[in-house]
Amino acid sequence: MLVTGGAGFIGSYLVKKLIEAKHTVITLDNLLTGNVNNLEEVMHHPNHTFVQGSVLDRELLRRIIDQCDVVYHLAAVLGIKNIVENPLRILEENIEGSKNVFGLAYQRSCKVVFASTSEVYGKNDNLPFHENSDRLLGPPTVHRWSYATAKAVEEHLCFAYADKGLPVTVVRYFNAYGPRATSTQYGGVIPKFVTAALKGLPITIHGDGNQTRSFTFVEDTVRGTFLCQDAKHNGQAFNIGIDEVISIKELAEKIKKITVSSSPIVYIPHSDVYGENFEDTPNRIPDLTKSRTILKYSPAIGLDEGLRKTVAWYKAEMDERKGER
Numbered sequence: 399m400l401v402t403g404g405a406g407f408i409g410s411y412l413v414k415k416l417i418e419a420k421h422t423v424i425t426l427d428n429l430l431t432g433n434v435n436n437l438e439e440v441m442h443h444p445n446h447t448f449v450q451g452s453v454l455d456r457e458l459l460r461r462i463i464d465q466c467d468v469v470y471h472l473a474a475v476l477g478i479k480n481i482v483e484n485p486l487r488i489l490e491e492n493i494e495g496s497k498n499v500f501g502l503a504y505q506r507s508c509k510v511v512f513a514s515t516s517e518v519y520g521k522n523d524n525l526p527f528h529e530n531s532d533r534l535l536g537p538p539t540v541h542r543w544s545y546a547t548a549k550a551v552e553e554h555l556c557f558a559y560a561d562k563g564l565p566v567t568v569v570r571y572f573n574a575y576g577p578r579a580t581s582t583q584y585g586g587v588i589p590k591f592v593t594a595a596l597k598g599l600p601i602t603i604h605g606d607g608n609q610t611r612s613f614t615f616v617e618d619t620v621r622g623t624f625l626c627q628d629a630k631h632n633g634q635a636f637n638i639g640i641d642e643v644i645s646i647k648e649l650a651e652k653i654k655k656i657t658v659s660s661s662p663i664v665y666i667p668h669s670d671v672y673g674e675n676f677e678d679t680p681n682r683i684p685d686l687t688k689s690r691t692i693l694k695y696s697p698a699i700g701l702d703e704g705l706r707k708t709v710a711w712y713k714a715e716m717d718e719r720k721g722e723r
């Protein structure tokens with residue numbers, strides 16, 4: 399099996415899970431935001447090979463896909479800062495990389511599981527989002543929509559190839575978080591809040607904090623992804639998230655409580671961080687009916703438990719760094 403972006407946050411958990419399930423895994427990652435340390439537990443496992451390289455390198459990708467039965471395609475340029483400041487890279491690299499993966503997998507009839515995002519639903523206020531919900535995005539003049547648009551184009555490619563016989567399943571992740579997450583990812587708000595709370599620094603909320611999210615513990619995200627291997631899920635999209643909702647303001651309070659922190663909570667306008675041309679999505683909640691019924695996916699780790707595990711990890715990391723000084 400190939401995991402593209404396997405040295406990243408979610409990918410590294412997936413690689414571990416596949417190896418535990420006795421699969422032979424190749425990780426392909428250019429280490430743009432990924433880190434080999436994320437693969438520490440599996441790096442030297444006899445069933446694991448790490449290849450530093452890019453999905454944009456078509457010949458390399460062809461050689462790897464030739465050896466594989468399943469490709470989990472998670473490699474992507476992401477992060478809100480990149481999206482706002484470098485939309486060209488988001489659009490060109492993500493779409494080009496996916497074109498390579500899907501095209502080469504199609505030639506070999508290799509199964510693909512593609513990591514998409516809840517962002518594709520945009521600012522639709524008809525909640526919760528089910529897999530056939532409409533996409534409501536702002537205008538293309540607003541760079542913030544470039545990532546959602548690229549992912550939607552990549553999904554279109556999946557379904558167009560599915561019509562031609564590619565065995566492909568799309569998963570739409572809702573804000574994954576957990577140990578090893580970094581602030582560059584979409585669920586990056588949790589690492590930022592936890593780190594600030596543990597250091598006693600201000601916890602900074604962008605906007606009024608009333609925006610709501612469903613934060614999914616990474617082990618649940620990965621379990622949902624793993625369940626897609628089966629051929630009966632081909633040609634379909636699944637929401638992978640949790641139907642527990644929290645506002646960003648409540649999240650900050652919760653993290654303060656769990657970390658027993660005296661950090662103040664401060665608010666700054668989005669425009670101060672990302673410029674005037676920025677829009678936030680007010681609410682994002684998944685309808686999990688389809689995933690529960692067909693995939694038999696059900697999130698097992700609620701926000702309180704997941705946050706405790708996450709806080710414990712960041713605390714241990716910070717203590718270790720202090721010890722090294």
Ligand SMILES: NC(=O)c1ccc[n+]([C@@H]2O[C@H](COP(=O)([O-])OP(=O)(O)OC[C@H]3O[C@@H](n4cnc5c(N)ncnc54)[C@H](O)[C@@H]3O)[C@@H](O)[C@H]2O)c1
Binds near residue numbers: 402403408431451584
């Ligand atoms: N974290 C979330 O909440 C979330 C939500 C929705 C969707 N996703 C999707 O899940 C996937 C994994 O995201 P993540 O949160 O683990 O982020 P991440 O940044 O940790 O992982 C992305 C990985 O892709 C690698 N990469 C980037 N460009 C590459 C290229 N051209 N070739 C090979 N590797 C490349 C990076 O080095 C990194 O390891 C992404 O496709 C992302 O869009 C994540």
